[in-house]
Amino acid sequence: MSEKLGEDFFHRDALIVARELAGKIVVRKFENGEVSKIRITETEAYCGEEDKGCHASKGRTPRTELLYGRPGIIYVYLCYGMHWLMNVITGEDGHPEGVLLRAGENFNGPARLTKALGVDKRFNGLSICDNDEIWIEDDGKKFDIFTAPRVGIDYAGEEWKNKPWRFIIRT
DNA sequence: TTAGTGATATCC
DNA sequence: GATATCACTAAA
Numbered sequence: 001m002s003e004k005l006g007e008d009f010f011h012r013d014a015l016i017v018a019r020e021l022a023g024k025i026v027v028r029k030f031e032n033g034e035v036s037k038i039r040i041t042e043t044e045a046y047c048g049e050e051d052k053g054c055h056a057s058k059g060r061t062p063r064t065e066l067l068y069g070r071p072g073i074i075y076v077y078l079c080y081g082m083h084w085l086m087n088v089i090t091g092e093d094g095h096p097e098g099v100l101l102r103a104g105e106n107f108n109g110p111a112r113l114t115k116a117l118g119v120d121k122r123f124n125g126l127s128i129c130d131n132d133e134i135w136i137e138d139d140g141k142k143f144d145i146f147t148a149p150r151v152g153i154d155y156a157g158e159e160w161k162n163k164p165w166r167f168i169i170r171t
Numbered sequence: 172t173t174a175g176t177g178a179t180a181t182c183c
Numbered sequence: 184g185a186t187a188t189c190a191c192t193a194a195a
Contacts, residue, residue: 044190046190053190054190055190058180061179061180062179063178063179063180077178077189077190078176078177078178078179078189079176079177079178079189079190079191080175080176080177080189080190080191080192081175081176081177081178081189081191082175082176082177082191082192083176083190083191083192085190085191087190100190102190109191109192110190110191111191111192112191112192121178150190151190152189152190152191153190155188155189
């Protein structure tokens, strides 16, 4: 009883989507026909220009342009020259918010996730509900979620870096 | 703890 | 054109 998540799911506040995305399944179909499913264990919400932790807070640029786009768009960001981090855009069209997929079962760390999924910049700009290589499913299982401050955004300042906008499932 | 890595933004 | 920065990982 797995259900593929559609655009409606992402067309909500990033905080809600991030919370509900924790515990869902990312499905990746490779070119050779192999399919891998990975449970999302950790997400983070990034909410708008006023959120200093969000890329869009520094202004609209070609890179952050995607954040302003339609919900369900995959935003792949290259960090430190070797790591791909994967986000999904949420909320209203024109409002820069999204959810970072921070970890999956069997690994820790956002770059491990994309590595395992074979995600790279080819996926940047794709809609996660409108392609046959990667999507997210709800298998109906429920998890206890706990929150924590986001990591890696010390530059955002006390006010923003302490927001409990990181969602982790209890396993 | 530190090196490695490359796209992006920002400063000439 | 150049350089400073960055939501990280792996190796030690």
